Amino acid sequence: MNKQESAADLVLEDVRILRAGQPLIHIAARVEPGSVLTVMGESGIGKSTLLSYLAGFLPPDFSGSGRVLLGGTDITALPAHARRMGLLFQDDLLFAHMSVIENLMFAVPHDVSRAERRRRAEAALCDVALENMETRDPATLSGGQRARVALMRVLLSEPRALLLDEPFSRLDMALRDQIRALVFAKARERHLATLLVTHDVRDAEAAKGPVITLQGRQDTAK
Numbered sequence: 001m002n003k004q005e006s007a008a009d010l011v012l013e014d015v016r017i018l019r020a021g022q023p024l025i026h027i028a029a030r031v032e033p034g035s036v037l038t039v040m041g042e043s044g045i046g047k048s049t050l051l052s053y054l055a056g057f058l059p060p061d062f063s064g065s066g067r068v069l070l071g072g073t074d075i076t077a078l079p080a081h082a083r084r085m086g087l088l089f090q091d092d093l094l095f096a097h098m099s100v101i102e103n104l105m106f107a108v109p110h111d112v113s114r115a116e117r118r119r120r121a122e123a124a125l126c127d128v129a130l131e132n133m134e135t136r137d138p139a140t141l142s143g144g145q146r147a148r149v150a151l152m153r154v155l156l157s158e159p160r161a162l163l164l165d166e167p168f169s170r171l172d173m174a175l176r177d178q179i180r181a182l183v184f185a186k187a188r189e190r191h192l193a194t195l196l197v198t199h200d201v202r203d204a205e206a207a208k209g210p211v212i213t214l215q216g217r218q219d220t221a222k
C-alpha cells in the first residue's frame, strides 16, 4: 500500500443484485481494515456474483444497485481497473508464458520504474521464502508455491481491499491451513478489508471475523 494512503474500510450499502430482472442478493455490510468478512451460502445463491459486483465486472445478465464505499469514497461507478480491489480465485491465474519474477513485476503499477518493479518483486519473493524461484516457469511450482506467488502478485498491485473467491479450496488440508494463515496475516499486516467467499466453515473460523450467510434477499451478519 502506498504510504500516504490510510487503511480503508469496505462498505456495502444496500447492495441489491438482480439476475434477468429477478432479485438475487440483498446485502449490507461493513468490513473493517485488516479484518475478514466471510460470505457463505448454498451453491448458486450468488456469492461469486457479489464479488463481481464489488470488483466492477458484473456479467451482462445481471444488474446491481446500492453503493460500494472504499475508505469513505464511493467507487460504485468506477471501472474495475480503478477500484483497487485485489482478487484471488480458486484458480491462481498465474501467467503461464511469464517466469515467476515476470508475473510479479507485471503486477506492480506500471508508472513505477522497471528497476523498482524488479526490486519490489524480489522482496515479495523473499517475503514468502521463494527467492530461488525467480526464473521458474509457474507450471513447475508446487501448489503451495503457486499460491504464495499468486498472493504476492495481488499484494504488489497495491490493492486497497481483497476479494477472495474460494482461494484455498484446491489445496490439500495441511497446505490449506498454511496458506490461509498467510493470506489472513498479510491482510492484517496491510490493513486490508477482506471479503472471503467460501463453503468451508474452517475458513470462516480461521478468519475470526463476522460471517454472512446469503439466503436470497434476507442477509444478516452473525
Ligand SMILES: Nc1ncnc2c1ncn2[C@@H]1O[C@H](COP(=O)(O)OP(=O)(O)OP(=O)(O)O)[C@@H](O)[C@H]1O
Residues within 6 Å of the ligand: 019, 041, 042, 043, 044, 045, 046, 047, 048, 049, 050, 059, 060, 061
Ligand atoms: N455469467 C452468467 N450469466 C448468467 N447467469 C449466471 C452467470 N454466472 C452465474 N450465473 C447464475 O447466477 C447465480 C449465482 O451464481 P454465483 O456463481 O454467483 O453463485 P455462487 O453462490 O458463487 O455459487 P457456487 O458456490 O456454486 O460457486 C447462479 O444461479 C448461476 O447459475
